[in-house]
Amino acid sequence: MDSDFGIARELSDLQKLRSQYQPELPPCLQGTTVRVEFGDRTTVADPSGSHTISRSFPHTFGQPIAHFLRATAKVLDAQIISDHPAARVGVVFCGRQSPGGHNVIWGLFDALKVHNPKSSLLGFLGGSEGLFAQRTLEITDDILASYKNQGGYDLLGRTKDQIRTTEQVNAALDACTALKLDALVIIGGVTSNTDAAQLAETFAERNCPTKVVGIPVTLNGDLKNQFVEANVGFDTICKVNSQLISNVCTDALSAEKYYYFIRLMGRKASHVALECTLQSHPNMVILAEEVAASKLTLFDITKQICDAVQARGEQDKHHGVILLPEGLIESIPEVYALLQEIHGLLRQGVSADNISAQLSPWASALFEFLPPFIRKQLLLHPESDDSAQLSQIETEKLLAHLVEEEMNKRLKEGTYKGKKFNAICHFFGYQARGSLPSKFDCDYAYVLGHIGYHIIAAGLNGYLATVNNLKNPVNKWRCGAAPITAMMSVRRYGRSHGASTVGIPSLHPATVDLKGKAYDLLRQNGSKFLMDDVYRNPGPLQFDGPGADAKAVTLCVEDQDYMGRIKSLNEHLDKVRAIVKPGCSQDVLKAALSAMSSVTEILSVMSSPSTGNTPF
């Protein structure tokens, strides 16, 4: 299998052009010195979990955040690292391939070599299985040449997504020890970075000198938290999907006879669906988060779509485009409960053929109500994170089927007087995942690769590379690193999350924030999108000219720069301290004391475990 990895290959003209594109570096990563400033020790967003997390991660919890600084930056306690012994670093792809992954490797390689040409980078062939089996390929300039700014993970490949069982963790430790690695860089999403944190802790505990570094790469865009604004791959995926959705919208408007039901790859959370909606303005989107928050049943959702079809029909519109995130199916309460029963039986070893008979009466009733193709798909074994095999469950067909039945009923009863309802179903995912990465993803991934090296040079373990201020140009990007444990939380209930993570500290997929600005933008435009066909076509991904530098709408509307705001807060605190010095007036002291005691009281109440909300 390995023989094919990393081989030079024929590139198309556009691929060749892209392979010559050199991503920019922000000022703080230029030059050959690493300057790092450490911030406060970290805590977690949900205080109720902090005790459990600190107990599970005694060596790696509570480490400070790190900022990487420009060579010329005047910061008093910045640590300047100018000694760069040759480092041996391993790198591995984990999880769903996301456009831009290759550039992480390229950035890491360049940073290693610029600081010490004797450093070496070993790629593990075939993902985590390659790590366990110690199958490596030494990365060189020649090998990278035809993979720079290219899509896919085919430089190294990937296989199983997890490094979790004792056996797997031991195999990883053995590999790092045998190969004398100074660091192991894991490229992946929520699950893979949880594994990275666990590996870092285990390595520290067992005195293994290999540092573990995570890089946020996932097309799902769900590794978002206080420290991480975006993930590599999300930008490209949304652009390619939006291109296709827009084409389908144009098609719907030209022929005026079909409703298109489009399911979008993106796992449990609906980030991809939301972003694509904001880019291409389809008639409707049903976010999993809305369904979960309002506890909408299959019947409710069907009715909602039917009412929309009917309202459009009354305006003589018999076409439309409806987006569905692949996680939708799990967010429907009764389907989720049914899936839990099925997965429970599967775990007990009940064969798929016998499950139907062993379901509880109500679950059985729902199961029998569903069309046969969906029944078969619901019976599939759950994935490694305990969720259903979302990519295989054709929710779009199920809903199209239910809507068609209901519209036919309404037509018969005379409550709907329009034309016969016709649906065409699509699943967009695989055809976007292998795309050439957008300029944004090329830049972001390359910069994250560089940061990976800076983390290693600073001797940090269990950190994720971060970039803030992403919506601004690259020269304004702020680079840093945060302990992965600071992004963790502990879920007490199984609802909509894998049973295996209940009670265990983990990264969890960030869901779409229904109070956030991006969702608000959708709500404001919802009825216009629904009725007025204000379709927008961002066009195919461009690498030159207007549009080439476009960024995700959700990235641009959100207030980000969490770290920047923490800095501002510290400036305020410093200012208070500077004003209220011994010698200041009694009045000033009194005012400050009164104001600050009220502030501390409010914040204590807000962040006490009992009322603590997880903001992310």
Next chain:
Amino acid sequence: MDSDFGIARELSDLQKLRSQYQPELPPCLQGTTVRVEFGDRTTVADPSGSHTISRSFPHTFGQPIAHFLRATAKVLDAQIISDHPAARVGVVFCGRQSPGGHNVIWGLFDALKVHNPKSSLLGFLGGSEGLFAQRTLEITDDILASYKNQGGYDLLGRTKDQIRTTEQVNAALDACTALKLDALVIIGGVTSNTDAAQLAETFAERNCPTKVVGIPVTLNGDLKNQFVEANVGFDTICKVNSQLISNVCTDALSAEKYYYFIRLMGRKASHVALECTLQSHPNMVILAEEVAASKLTLFDITKQICDAVQARGEQDKHHGVILLPEGLIESIPEVYALLQEIHGLLRQGVSADNISAQLSPWASALFEFLPPFIRKQLLLHPESDDSAQLSQIETEKLLAHLVEEEMNKRLKEGTYKGKKFNAICHFFGYQARGSLPSKFDCDYAYVLGHIGYHIIAAGLNGYLATVNNLKNPVNKWRCGAAPITAMMSVRRYGRSHGASTVGIPSLHPATVDLKGKAYDLLRQNGSKFLMDDVYRNPGPLQFDGPGADAKAVTLCVEDQDYMGRIKSLNEHLDKVRAIVKPGCSQDVLKAALSAMSSVTEILSVMSSPSTGNTPF
């Protein structure tokens, strides 16, 4: 319904940029004079049909071909048309929307206005139904503004695709008369241009002064013949599909666990599948023409794919990408025969539920062998051209299913020792059809629109606009027009063609030429594509930089310029005549006579009806 057509709309940045792109005109269409040279009277490729065609088209058969010339061209008998009375022209979209269609209207509009600002262009709203109902929208600069170089047919929309029944033809004639149209321009493919020819004949017969002009626009790329090199829309469709196919190839190579079965929209012929294969190098493509030529059964095709999977498995490759044209299903002999029986019964009014019981024993046996989802799809009513509803029949799922069963069998028997076979299925069509058109399609469509006006100015009826030399830059393009009847043929048998066209002169979809250069290119590379994963990613459609001017591979490898070669032949004949003049030597005369008599004898034999082959 009409209220939405032609309205201004919000464009994305890229759409705006594209709307400002001005296609180039070849020299012969520049300026304000129309210069036309008439060539020989036309015949048809298959002489056996010429009698039937001439009888069916007494007014429009045998008209000469026309070339449009540069203002400065020195051609003795060129007709110069400098008087341009105000013309009223109608235009209608027919058939599947194809990227570039809007530019035909734009080109036609510009040409009309540049020759006489008082001329007017009426677009029929909602396709041929709008024509029958006389629903029009007068095209203006303002209306065109947001549709220039944009995809879809949503400026005017489209509905039913045919203008064929007596009632429909009469309605069209009434509309043209009532609206006092000097000409009606029909934008469409094979079926629509057959209808255009019929309309032209009927109008001539009934002394209706409206001239009918056809424009070859179809994403299928199957309106190809002696006169027509390419169709508007094909270039874009193949580029968008190749982008997606390549992405899937990259995906397959990254994860190494799936076989992707991708069905491509494109009707009976496999032009789209062939072009996409040459652009993106997937592992395998099964052309409908190959299957028909070798009379491969469903079992043969399954075995062929399984053997490929097995051979790759022996090299430890458990992934791959296989393309299937949507017309494949009809080209499989036994499935075709089954479909004929089903369609026969449907035409007799037998309901879908009762058909299975009334099939002949062998057809019934095949039907029962097929999985339920395919059975349901085969029972759908045939389309207006008597073919099956190809877009609705999931051939990719059928083959994936059969291959999986066979691979499981081989695995069990031990003849196959690789990993379990896993397939993912796709149908690519709708998501490409609404794309922003490529630069080539923008230019080609705009130029064809201009030619449409030149045809009208020359007073021609029943002509199709043509451009030759398309593989060269626009300034080398040769513009002309040919009678649609010269592209017709008469099919004597129903095999793989709609029963309703048997014996009736029609345009027929050109199939992939298995002796052609493009197919040869595929054959030469077939085993490399199959085994070596030499995937190539042309990337997303670009409008700037390298790749933006790329043309279809099949367009570039074929020897084209049929009209140019007819010109060269005439030059040879003129030369012979010039040499062999009264006064030349006896020897020269003798040699010429002997050579020419042998030439005429060979050509007579080749083009006699009994042995006549249809070269296109």
